[in-house]
Amino acid sequence: MCGVVFFDDQQCGDNYCRCCGRSEPDHQPYYAECFDHNLTYIPQLPHSIRHLRFAANNLTSVPLTEHFFSNVTQITDLLLISTKMSHIELNAFKGLRNLTCVLVTGSEHLTMESFRVLMAIPGLQYLSAHSCQLSSPPKDLFSNMTSDVVELSLSLNFPTDYTCLYDLTAYSALDKLRNIDLAICSICAVKTSTVVRIQSLNLNDNSMKGLPESCAANEVSLFPNLSSLKISENGLLFLKKACLPSLKFLDLSYNGVVVRSFSITQCPCLQTLWMSYINTGWMKLASNLFSHPTLEELHLEGDHIAFGSHDRVPSNIFANCSRLTRLSLAKNNFENVDDARFLELLGHLSLEELNLSKNKLSSFSLSTLSNFSNLSRLELMSIGISSIPDGAFDSLKNLYWLNLTQNDITIVTKQTFSVETRQRLRFLYLDRNPFTCSCQLLWFRNWFVSDMELFQRNASSRLEYKCNNLPGTSLANFTMVDQACVMSHAMNVVIVFTCTIVIVTLTITSIVFRFRWNIRLALYEAFRGRGDVRRLRLLADHFDYDVFVSYDKEDLPWVYGKLMPELEERLGLRLCVHERDFIPGNNIVDNIVECVQSSKKILMVFSKDFVRSQWCQFELTFCMNHVMNFDDVLLIVCVDDVASRDMSAAMMAVLRTTTYIQWEELDDAVHSFWGRLRLALHEIIPLDGAL
Template structure:
């Protein structure tokens, strides 16, 4: 077939299942542009469902010496199948420089298959919009060094490798509209590539507006024409993670972006761990005696260690009395007559029984170890005495080691805010005896104290002189 002067041939909307195998075999016309398209329009190509069946192409179908521009759009051609698209379908097209393959099927098209089909063409314009290129590496495009225009609209690209387009030395028009791109960094496009581009469409991508995107945001604001190119109305560039915020209006404090996101996350994590650790250590230290006493109560024995110690050891004293010097009158006038005179017990009272010249700590340790029981007189003055607090700490350790208990006498109402953690722990885990100067209350007090000391009170005959 020869049609003099025929340069443009369109087979649009013909509903072809496959172009004629001898489309160019008998054609002597100098056809420059060929269109075989079946889709309704570019405006909605990435929103439409593809046809259920696609075209089948014959070997050497487009071989023609004058063909410069070819449009195969909306035909759902399965380019990944050798049976549907032979590897030589674009063979012998020496002048083919503009190729549009919009809205076809590029599943299973890897870089080897792509180069097998198109690698021999000196393409200047390539349109692959509407195809899913998830398994197609962008680095393959570096083989088309003559490309000046590249359309990749709605091809499911989620990220752009650094320098993916830098080898395309003639590229001036690039569209990556409607993909899944979240971030553009300074390394995505080299300085030379940025200077070379006249059009760069990146609208309708779900940008994540964080510190990592600030460089791109500044570039976008400084060169709006590059990203809009006289479009009316302007294209949409929005922050996907910030509703109702456009890319142009997004901003962040410079100091907040001095460190990388990963570094910020690590610092927050480390600080959180340190704070939690310090809090736990502080609580454990503050309530250490509560914890020790609670564990002691849980794991304490049945008194065997205490009874064996009372039977086996030799003791100089029956009761070690820990008190503050301000409470000495009560100890001398009330406690000692009751316990020593009436009950026949020998008390260790530091004003009387500590050995002169010995270190105070040594006196406390020796006297505690030489006593069967420990009685502590809690009062407001006891709280303020450092030596009393030392005695309390040492005595707590002592009774735990020997599976014993402290006998606590409270002289007055000691405010909880004044007490040390050790005193609070003891009062919360030990039944103490409250002193009150009332006849009935005093009688009850001595009865309870005798009950607490029943293990060491000698029989009535032994108490007589």
């Protein structure tokens, strides 16, 4: 009760009650509860009891007399809950000299006379009479009496006479009364016929259509001392003239349509204004609507105000607000509000607290907030940002509270907040963001684990820091091997890219090298001319030989026995053969080069022995380059079958791109072989040889 921590629960009061102690050196019982025994009296309780809760008993037919509390004269707080009492005698509380707080609830038949007795308890400062069906008091109810009550709570009273008008005139007689709570009482209007000097009036959740009547006929205020007026959730339809010269706090939230003609300048001392959830988004707001020289705090949450529309929201809507330091614009419409428009509306304000939560700030950059150097508390929950620019909040030297909950932030790096900013922040909420747990986030994870109180709004909020890319993994439990994060992400990308390029280059080079002759020959076949270069060479040059023959020495018998007789004796061609025509004493390479260049045609004799000969492979390479340079072709004859696995790359390339002539010993095959060879040599065969 009253925030006190109790312990040592024990039976007391003839075993009808329960007594508890509190953390004091003597551990004496301090709190007593007598609950649900249909008691018609208060049993004898320990003298140390100060708080008594007398609940769910039946006092319907038992009046409260001066003897009713004789066993607890020392109590300071009294709760009479659901006792159904109706009548209280004038001297019932006479012996309770220390009583300062009384709470009566659920006594549906409590009379006005009993209410007057409660108000007259000497020394009583707080009185609450909830759910007692008390209606508006008669104007003279408190006449000729003294009351020390400072705070009166009458919420949840629904009068049985169905009168929704509440008259505050009776309270004008109570000089010490400062606060009246009339929330949830079905009140439709409030009036007074004389000045009431209360300071606070709570009319929340009623049925009022307008403000309480506050102006006398001569425009003198009927509530000259009223500094706080709460009238939210009433369905207000109009705000007529108000005479509230001392009003500092006004709550108009959760109402219907608030007429634009109402001006807060009618309240010259206004400091705090709540106008949240009144749905003014469809309205064209008046110029200087919130302009007020004393206004310090303004709440416009959930009003759907289209701040991006110059037609509906004038630029001077917050003009002349030189003292405005706390502003909440959560849950409005910031579409098309860019940096320039934002500064046009708010740039002149010396804000210390700003709430922009649950607005989609798509055209707005966080760097604009650097213009508000006095900011100490900043709420940016659910504004749709995916990243925080490095140092975005470093210029806000007074910032200690920052809420970035439920955005799309994936990474927080060491550069996001400077060392000074991290030391300055006492509250930094980043929960419910889709963090990508990787090396880039490891630094933030370590900061989070080392100072969890900084990031937690409550005990369970730490569970709202999760790795979006690792389902079921919380940020606190995310770990990575240090070696895996030695290099930066950018360096890893460069390394992977470089390695990929190197691998691709090596692969292409290997393929090109392996099939280099195939490629060269294919290009040669694709781009070589129609024989003009070859014909001009044959006409212009002086040749010593008609055909250069390249062969292995093991194939010499075939060359001497078959080839030379046919080409030299029958066709009249001059062949260049190593053993016969190379000049003795010359370098063998020089012999090959000179003989190739001195021959009109080149004929290669492929065989198994040709494959194994290094000189033959050299001749093949050289001859291939030679014919390509002169737009010619190699003449290839195969004297036996050579397995492809034994061939060099050059031989494979030649056989795949050139039609070769196969030698076989059969008569028909021999005749075909020489016929095909003569056809291949027709350009250089003498006319008599062709015949």
